């Protein structure tokens with residue numbers, strides 16, 4: 001059998017997928033062109049395929065450097081199940097197993113070899129010398145941010161990798177990471193000495209993850225509430241300390257949950273066992289410190305909860321990113337209180353390294369800012385990674401909670417005057433105590449005489465804390481940046497205190513946890529068939545001693561249970577069935593589906609799958625069509641805006657959506673020459689968003705025009 005050389009064919013044959021994601025296709029083409037690259041893609045984005053596909057097309061061997069020894073076996077097992085010759089070398093292998101791998105290498109029997117950096121560079125370069133005798137076609141460096149001190153996960157052994165380019169001149173290197181800010185990015189390029197590298201930045205947006213923040217108060221009760229919406233689903237609950245991971249597991253167990261703890265204080269063996277059980281779906285929930293997860297590639301994690309504040313956004317994003325690798329809807333929930341920020345300040349300091357301490361403190365404060373947001377959480381996260389985002393994602397607590405506003409002038413006046421009477425010297429907690437008329441010993445006697453003492457007793461502490469956040473957000477109050485932040489008035493405060501200005505506040509409402517429920521598909525899935533298929537998958541997993549998701553992901557089983565394929569031809573259309581898996585498992589899964597359909601007189605829905613592929617998103621709402629109608633009546637954009645009482649940019653976006661839908665010809669919007677000017681700038685762009693495209697073009701070309709061309713190209717399937 002001749003090996004395919006076209007990346008698309010390789011994707012289908014070995015992995016059973018029909019389409020590339022993100023920028024996988026461009027990255028693979030670049031690597032095949034023997035050029036260096038740096039790939040930034042979010043966790044679960046599909047980085048592995050960027051080197052696995054070229055590895056199968058290149059003649060020789062691909063080296064994969066990874067710090068995650070625990071993950072290597074899984075990755076190699078997964079490749080083998082797809083009929084790919086791969087192996088790993090690490091300390092977990094016996095001497096005889098290692099020499100077997102060496103023999104396979106000598107006989108050119110392997111396509112991919114996974115190694116830890118110390119294994120590659122260590123033993124005085126002996127191993128490098130050996131590798132130099134082989135045909136090494138490509139080197140992939142996973143988790144490349146570990147090389148940089150600027151990152152949040154610096155590993156000294158990675159710095160040795162700077163020798164690689166000299167050891168393997170001319171061999172293309174691909175560095176990959178899911179987390180790198182600008183400094184880290186530059187450091188990776190510099191240290192690895194990449195040769196004219198292309199940087200491929202994918203959007204960091206994980207659309208299927210929904211973000212929630214809840215005040216850290218009675219968090220256990222809130223957690224139970226949340227878990228009710230996730231019955232039977234797999235999830236990770238992070239805590240700051242080992243003791244709380246342990247305690248939480250015990251409480252949840254007592255409340256009937258299927259849960260185990262994981263932290264560095266457990267015996268190695270027990271820890272590995274718990275992780276293994278989680279991966280194999282033998283336990284649903286893990287309560288863990290951040291020690292857990294680096295080695296986890298489980299695709300059906302439906303929720304990630306943080307009981308305590310993480311130390312930085314990078315860590316938080318990576319941890320939440322462990323949810324929903326299969327692309328199905330998943331939830332991330334954070335319990336937040338400012339007390340956590342105070343507590344963590346000590347922990348993030350790096351001993352006798354003032355500069356690093358400063359970096360880490362700044363990162364902590366950015367994390368706190370996320371907890372305090374009154375605007376879209378997703379936008380904040382994406383902006384953090386230098387990416388633009390819409391103002392409303394529709395799937396974080398802020399955006400979902402389209403909160404009602406009310407005239408809160410009196411509330412604002414009470415709060416502002418309390419701050420004023422306390423001479424702007426106290427934090428939010430104390431101000432609230434004064435407003436509530438707290439009898440606590442903390443309250444100074446003289447403050448009990450203040451006029452504002454007790455004027456806010458009608459509201460709860462939570463409500464007050466909520467409104468103070470609103471006032472901060474509205475700029476009517478300021479918070480100092482000190483270790484114990486103090487509330488201050490701003491220039492906007494006075495008119496409110498004088499009763500010259502009204503203040504609209506947001507009503508306090510409960511955080512809504514939507515159940516991640518089942519996938520967002522138009523077709524209902526046969527839930528009990530899905531369960532049968534999971535059992536079948538489990539049987540194969542046990543007999544082959546691999547985690548179930550390596551056999552098939554949940555997404556694949558859901559497709560089976562939705563589209564009900566009836567023969568091998570149908571099965572080829574199901575995502576995840578590559579040639580080897582089709583042959584090995586196809587019949588067994590098909591049999592289950594057919595049997596199920598026969599017993600319930602169900603028909604196949606494969607035609608829906610084909611139709612779905614052709615169908616485009618439905619954007620033609622009446623308002624957009626109205627704008628289109630006016631355009632066709634030969635109105636200019638400005639005239640349409642005027643007639644409709646909308647802004648020009650809104651009209652522009654209506655019409656651009658029509659371009660995407662194929663409802664209008666782009667030439668109705670702009671001349672061919674302009675299209676020809678904008679198109680190459682879009683095609684050559686390697687970073688997400690249209691801002692970089694705009695920067696490359698003449699100043700008078702607008703975002704709207706670029707967006708129109710982009711939509712046109714997208715409609716034609718070019719981008």
Ligand code: ADP
Pocket residue numbers: 017018019020021024041042043044045046047048049297299325326553575
């Ligand atoms: P990362 O290393 O970026 O965190 P992975 O490489 O582990 O992500 O990929 C995440 C999941 O997405 C895997 O289950 C993988 O098989 C799947 N995947 C990757 N690329 C595609 C694709 N083009 N089509 C369908 N599934 C894909």
Ligand code: ZN
Pocket residue numbers: 375376377378379391392393394395396397398399400
């Ligand atoms: Zn949002």
